[in-house]
Amino acid sequence: MPLIGNSPEDRDQPASIPMVAGQEKRSIWRRWFLPVLAFIYKLKFLLLFASVLITVIVYGLAFGWAFGAGIVLLILIHESGHVAAIKRRGMKASLPVLIPFLGAVIGLRQRPHDAREEAFIGIAGPVFGIAASFLSWWLFFLTRDSLFLVLASLGFFMHVFNLMPVVPLDGGRTVAFLGWKAWVPGLAGLLVILFYNPVTHAVTVDPWTIIILAFILYNFRARLMEPPDPLYNDIGRTAKWSYGLLWFGLLTLSIWGYLTVPLRVGI
Numbered sequence: 001m002p003l004i005g006n007s008p009e010d011r012d013q014p015a016s017i018p019m020v021a022g023q024e025k026r027s028i029w030r031r032w033f034l035p036v037l038a039f040i041y042k043l044k045f046l047l048l049f050a051s052v053l054i055t056v057i058v059y060g061l062a063f064g065w066a067f068g069a070g071i072v073l074l075i076l077i078h079e080s081g082h083v084a085a086i087k088r089r090g091m092k093a094s095l096p097v098l099i100p101f102l103g104a105v106i107g108l109r110q111r112p113h114d115a116r117e118e119a120f121i122g123i124a125g126p127v128f129g130i131a132a133s134f135l136s137w138w139l140f141f142l143t144r145d146s147l148f149l150v151l152a153s154l155g156f157f158m159h160v161f162n163l164m165p166v167v168p169l170d171g172g173r174t175v176a177f178l179g180w181k182a183w184v185p186g187l188a189g190l191l192v193i194l195f196y197n198p199v200t201h202a203v204t205v206d207p208w209t210i211i212i213l214a215f216i217l218y219n220f221r222a223r224l225m226e227p228p229d230p231l232y233n234d235i236g237r238t239a240k241w242s243y244g245l246l247w248f249g250l251l252t253l254s255i256w257g258y259l260t261v262p263l264r265v266g267i
Contacts, residue, residue: 051098052076058100070151072098074132074158079104081128085121101208102215103162115177115228116235119243122173126159126250130257133159137261149261156257163251164190168219174247177233177240183220190216 052072059068079096083106086093094107112118133155140148163171165182169190175182194209196202 047097048095051096051104055098055100066147067150070136070147071154074129074136074151074155075104077132078125078129078158078162079106081124081126082106082121084128085124089117089120091121102212103158114231114235115233116239116243118176119174119239119247122170122176123243123246123250125170126163126174126254129155129162130159130250130254133254133257137257153258153261156254156261159254160251160258161190161193163247163254164193165247166190166216166220167223169216171247171251172220174243176228177235178244179227179233187220 055075056065056068056072059071062068075098076096083093083096086106086108089112091112092109094109096104096106098104108121112121133152136148136155137152140146140152162169163174165175165178165186166172167176167183169186172182172186190213194213195205
């Protein structure tokens with residue numbers, strides 16, 4: 001077989017044209033920078049996956065693998081409500097990152113335009129999460145597997161806590177237009193939920209509750225130090241009543257679910 005370039009046809013071809021500077025830069029961009037950018041883009045999915053995996057492992061080692069997977073799934077369903085609402089509003093945000101024993105965090109890359117938009121995003125998570133709690137309760141009646149009962153009860157309790165009207169909790173974001181009128185009872189309710197044990201009727205303090213309270217107060221202080229413009233909360237009476245009633249209804253439903261689930265099955 002002849003070597004390439006030895007045939008007459010090859011000798012008649014013009015010599016190759018050297019790559020100009022612009023073409024060389026584009027080639028470097030395609031070969032090096034685009035793959036790097038693609039890798040960075042994938043990092044957010046890797047971060048989500050890593051946080052899910054770590055949280056499942058932590059809960060699994062502490063309470064059992066089935067429970068660990070179940071509670072992580074409840075959290076992800078809750079967070080998917082926020083993600084859907086953020087996309088619905090055409091806003092950009094990071095994917096949720098799960099933190100064991102603390103929940104999950106989604107970083108908004110732009111502030112909501114007004115309190116109506118903040119309420120829409122804030123209440124979407126509890127809507128999805130409470131629905132998932134009821135689904136877990138229903139699965140218990142189908143399977144009689146106590147795991148689903150525990151998940152339902154915990155799901156309802158999580159939303160009793162999460163719907164307290166204090167920023168940065170979802171309840172505080174949903175009724176942010178109420179300001180201090182919601183924060184005062186919200187902080188009182190938050191302290192009761194964090195430190196009062198309804199089973200033993202005792203006041204309990206542990207490092208995790210202190211960390212959670214410190215995180216909430218830190219973010220709450222930021223809202224106090226930099227309150228939104230008065231126009232931010234001027235969203236109209238109809239929107240205020242709509243989101244206020246929706247928030248109150250979901251909070252009531254969460255409390256009812258948490259108190260009713262054990263009673264309905266004789267525990």
